[in-house]
Amino acid sequence: MDVIKVEGGHPVSGEVRVEGAKNSALKLMAATIMAPGVNTLTNVPNISDVHVMGKVLKRLGATIDVVDEHTLIIDTTNVSKWEAPYDLVVKMRASTAVLGPLLARFGKAIVAMPGGCNLGARKIDMHILGLEALGVQFETAHGNIHASAPNGVIGANVTLEFASVGATENLIMASVHAKGTTTIDNAAREPEIVDLANMLNEMGAKITGAGTPVIEIEGVSELHPVTHAVVGDRIEAGTFIAAAAMTGGPIRVTGFKPEHLGLVLKKYEAMGVKIEREEDGVTASAGGRLKAVDIQTLPFPGFPTDMQAQTMAMLALADGQCVITENIFENRFMFASEIARMGANIRIEGHHAIVHGVKGLSGAQVESPDLRGGAALVLSGLVAEGETTVSAIHHIERGYEHFVDKLCALGAHVWRDTVPDAADED
Ligand SMILES: CC(=O)N[C@H]1[C@@H](OP(=O)(O)OP(=O)(O)OC[C@H]2O[C@@H](n3ccc(=O)[nH]c3=O)[C@H](O)[C@@H]2O)O[C@H](CO)[C@@H](O)[C@@H]1O
Numbered sequence: 001m002d003v004i005k006v007e008g009g010h011p012v013s014g015e016v017r018v019e020g021a022k023n024s025a026l027k028l029m030a031a032t033i034m035a036p037g038v039n040t041l042t043n044v045p046n047i048s049d050v051h052v053m054g055k056v057l058k059r060l061g062a063t064i065d066v067v068d069e070h071t072l073i074i075d076t077t078n079v080s081k082w083e084a085p086y087d088l089v090v091k092m093r094a095s096t097a098v099l100g101p102l103l104a105r106f107g108k109a110i111v112a113m114p115g116g117c118n119l120g121a122r123k124i125d126m127h128i129l130g131l132e133a134l135g136v137q138f139e140t141a142h143g144n145i146h147a148s149a150p151n152g153v154i155g156a157n158v159t160l161e162f163a164s165v166g167a168t169e170n171l172i173m174a175s176v177h178a179k180g181t182t183t184i185d186n187a188a189r190e191p192e193i194v195d196l197a198n199m200l201n202e203m204g205a206k207i208t209g210a211g212t213p214v215i216e217i218e219g220v221s222e223l224h225p226v227t228h229a230v231v232g233d234r235i236e237a238g239t240f241i242a243a244a245a246m247t248g249g250p251i252r253v254t255g256f257k258p259e260h261l262g263l264v265l266k267k268y269e270a271m272g273v274k275i276e277r278e279e280d281g282v283t284a285s286a287g288g289r290l291k292a293v294d295i296q297t298l299p300f301p302g303f304p305t306d307m308q309a310q311t312m313a314m315l316a317l318a319d320g321q322c323v324i325t326e327n328i329f330e331n332r333f334m335f336a337s338e339i340a341r342m343g344a345n346i347r348i349e350g351h352h353a354i355v356h357g358v359k360g361l362s363g364a365q366v367e368s369p370d371l372r373g374g375a376a377l378v379l380s381g382l383v384a385e386g387e388t389t390v391s392a393i394h395h396i397e398r399g400y401e402h403f404v405d406k407l408c409a410l411g412a413h414v415w416r417d418t419v420p421d422a423a424d425e426d
């Protein structure tokens with residue numbers, strides 16, 4: 001099995017450029033379904049989730065030309081199917097992002113029920129309730145959700161119970177061609193939603209308010225293909241900033257907007273991390289032990305859940321005790337038990353993690369519990385004494401392009417290796 005090995009204790013500094021955001025690229029790819037023709041996406045990250053979304057689009061009838069590592073030409077002229085099948089949805093939950101675009105283009109869609117994942121149940125009831133308000137009817141059979149809008153999608157006011165990123169995106173996309181105007185209240189405000197609305201507006205949509213809690217979409221009859229650059233990945237950036245905070249750095253991280261990490265940077269400064277902001281990135285460094293600071297995850301502009309594990313790794317070594325509260329996913333503390341194998345002292349009580357900072361970590365064999373937890377284990381390995389082996393690295397590859405190479409370029413001693421799978425030896 002493939003693993004990432006890390007030898008701790010080497011200086012880590014220099015410059016790294018982040019890729020386009022996974023959480024935007026996937027939705028932008030899905031949105032090309034609504035603009036029949038040749039669309040070009042640039043700054044697309046070369047990660048496994050993007051490959052899966054490529055497969056979803058191809059199954060629907062699109063063709064994709066990979067011009068270079070970060071540029072995709074997606075021709076959606078001949079999209080003629082409206083089904084996102086189980087084998088792909090099960091690989092990547094974000095495949096459900098085609099629901100809105102398929103409804104907009106065909107007035108119908110079949111999407112396999114996504115089921116839970118290692119972060120929790122991850123239901124799509126809010127997507128369904130919102131779309132029902134727009135006149136979409138749902139039936140479930142044989143593990144598939146069948147959606148249809150027999151009278152077309154009809155503009156309406158929708159108030160989301162929670163500012164769900166995925167529900168906001170599906171509602172925006174489904175209502176682009178709706179009759180009349182749709183208002184989404186309590187909409188998610190993440191930068192990736194703004195990126196999606198910007199691209200749709202470039203295609204000819206009429207969306208206002210993206211990035212605020214109230215988004216208004218005036219239905220238009222058609223969209224035209226465009227060329228669009230994916231917004232920089234604030235979470236990849238945050239991960240390298242956490243690496244600088246743990247190792248001392250300095251690391252200059254470019255390719256993203258510092259305001260997209262507003263609260264993360266403020267919290268890191270409160271911990272003692274020095275952050276120098278520029279238009280397109282930051283330089284992060286730290287001298288000595290970080291201070292313990294409480295964190296709670298919330299929808300944007302709150303502290304992102306996708307930075308929780310990396311921040312827990314920082315706090316595991318900080319001076320003092322603090323509480324991390326996870327408000328988004330019910331099961332996002334699995335990283336805690338893995339970093340405990342390296343000597344961290346973390347107690348979980350419901351959706352709170354009580355972190356007692358320790359003076360050092362020791363390298364160990366650990367398993368990525370999920371995407372960000374896996375990255376956080378590699379960061380922990382950078383400062384642990386001895387060697388750390390991180391398994392289940394397919395999680396990391398879902399969202400980080402060339403993670404090992406980028407860390408090596410910063411001076412870290414990190415490499416991929418293949419080790420015998422214990423299960424195969426029995
Ligand atoms: C591909 C992508 O963009 N993924 C991001 C997206 O996920 P995703 O779009 O799935 O996240 P949501 O904001 O929708 O989910 C937030 C919470 O609401 C729950 N929920 C959501 C919808 C619903 O219909 N019912 C329901 O109960 C989810 O289970 C979760 O507990 O936003 C999350 C929150 O910022 C990020 O961590 C993910 O990285």
Ligand SMILES: C=C(OP(=O)(O)O)C(=O)O
Nearest residue numbers: 023093094306371372399
């Ligand atoms: C939870 C994440 O992604 P997904 O929604 O694709 O699982 C993430 O990016 O950290």
